[in-house]
Amino acid sequence: LVQAAIIPKISILGITPDIIVFMLFIFSIKYGQTASIWVGFILGLFVDIYSSEILGVNALAKTIIGGAIGFFDRKNFMVGLIFQLIILAAALIINDIIIYVPNIYQNGENIMEIYEYIFKFSIPRAIYTVFLASVFFVAKDLFLPAKWRT
Secondary structure (H helix, E strand, O other): OHHHHOHHHHOEOOEOOOHHHHHHHHHHHHHOHHHHHHHHHHHHHHHHHHOOOOOOHHHHHHHHHHHHHHOOOOOOOOOOHHHHHHHHHHHHHHHHHHHHHHHHHHHOOOOOHHHHHHHHHHHHHHHHHHHHHHHHHHHHHHHOOHHHOO
């Protein structure tokens, strides 16, 4: 609901952050791979039901992204903020590619259009989301007591 109702109001030049992947990222870092795969699948199904894209593509993308990010959970790795933001940016771009490729084939478009899509949509969206995520992480460290930060 937040992604559909509130996030479009903070778009910049038509680019909106992907709060769903960001929430999946936070969950995956905290709870690990197995839980993240299931949460990614469920989040993806909700997005699929709401969107007009091919049914199941978002579920597949979020499942893959949840499992990949969950590999870097806090139990196995203690990664710094910069590395976390790089992982988030990569996850956002891979998520968009997984969703966009089947749509290219369904619409009969040229596969080379994916480069235009990545540079005009996916990378700016990843930059915007990573910027908001960095603001979130800094604010969390500034305002939350240390015992609540995990």
